Ligand SMILES: Nc1ncnc2c1ncn2[C@@H]1O[C@H](COP(=O)(O)OP(=O)(O)O)[C@@H](O)[C@H]1O
Ligand SMILES: CC(=O)OP(=O)(O)O
């Protein structure tokens with residue numbers, strides 16, 4: 417038997433799925449089980465294990481011993497051993513989501529060289545690459561016979577137009593140091609593109625969409641003819657939209673006025689992995705900002721429940737303000753991407769933990785986007801979106817040419833598919 421374990425280390429979560437691959441189903445490996453650990457840095461962490469085959473069953477627990485991605489992965493392996501009748505020797509491949517690939521634009525097998533390449537980039541994705549590496553190390557120790565392969569979020573954006581990817585700074589310095597827009601959430605955007613193309617019955621390279629991946633990390637992407645032509649994250653996953661603990665776009669000078677100490681001093685916050693070297697400035701903007709700084713919680717559901725939708729245009733209380741800021745920044749990029757696509761847009765697509773679950777955020781975006789010719793959101797459909805409804809749910813009322821869609825994105829399945837289809841990994 418040939419199994420692929422796909423591991424997705426997000427900034428607040430660890431999502432893992434196990435697939436069976438056969439020559440017949442290479443493009444669509446069969447899901448056997450999945451697991452997700454959420455609230456990793458807002459303890460206690462919540463762990464979920466769902467078996468799909470041979471029978472449906474799930475297990476939910478609150479686990480005090482999980483305090484980072486490596487301990488979440490160890491907990492998953494323990495449960496796998498205890499609960500699933502899987503022989504670990506059958507796991508031939510472990511696909512790891514790595515957010516920043518730098519100039520790696522295709523998946524790579526983990527070797528001394530690729531490991532160090534990813535490690536060098538940790539400072540450019542302080543919430544991600546270090547966590548992914550800690551999981552890669554645990555995986556190699558626990559399953560030494562399996563091939564570990566890194567799949568990069570940044571790869572989907574490799575063909576960004578040069579004027580989009582280039583910052584207006586000294587170009588010699590930019591080139592020497594690789595200072596350009598990379599963009600992230602690419603595995604999710606690749607999945608969304610395929611899913612929307614299938615839903616619309618179009619070839620992926622003819623699809624134009626504005627995609628929103630809104631989770632603890634939030635970004636947007638303009639996709640023209642199946643290619644990323646702009647995205648809101650940049651050199652690092654900090655820029656663009658605010659996130660749970662990330663500031664999003666700010667005036668670069670702000671940081672010098674924010675901290676009385678030198679922003680370039682190294683941060684010694686014990687909650688940040690020692691693997692990752694971050695300055696005070698990066699610590700503040702990546703770990704101590706975002707909705708959590710505005711409201712005290714990283715949970716967007718709680719913010720939405722407390723926000724007063726009636727006073728959105730004049731938000732003063734912290735939850736309403738946080739919701740309004742998110743909406744404002746999303747509309748900013750939606751307008752820009754609509755122009756970048758010359759108004760020729762098949763759909764606006766919501767994905768990610770917030771995008772898939774917050775009917776309120778979708779409603780607010782939809783109300784504003786209707787003026788661009790997007791379908792008016794059908795409130796019954798919008799309120800009923802749930803994970804069981806299939807990969808794509810059309811929440812539009814059907815009266816607009818441009819669709820309003822929700823996509824249950826699946827970065828693990830995207831990696832398993834890419835892994836399964838790439839012959840070089842199977843030799
Ligand atoms: N019902 C909900 N409404 C709004 N937001 C939600 C809801 N459920 C979960 N979320 C948000 O989704 C976020 C997790 O998104 P996800 O994409 O899974 O995270 P990650 O960025 O770690 O991959 C949580 O931080 C929480 O704020
Ligand atoms: C790139 C990024 O922010 O990822 P996530 O949303 O999984 O934290």
Ligand SMILES: [Mg+2]
Nearest residue numbers: 426427631632
């Ligand atoms: Mg994620």
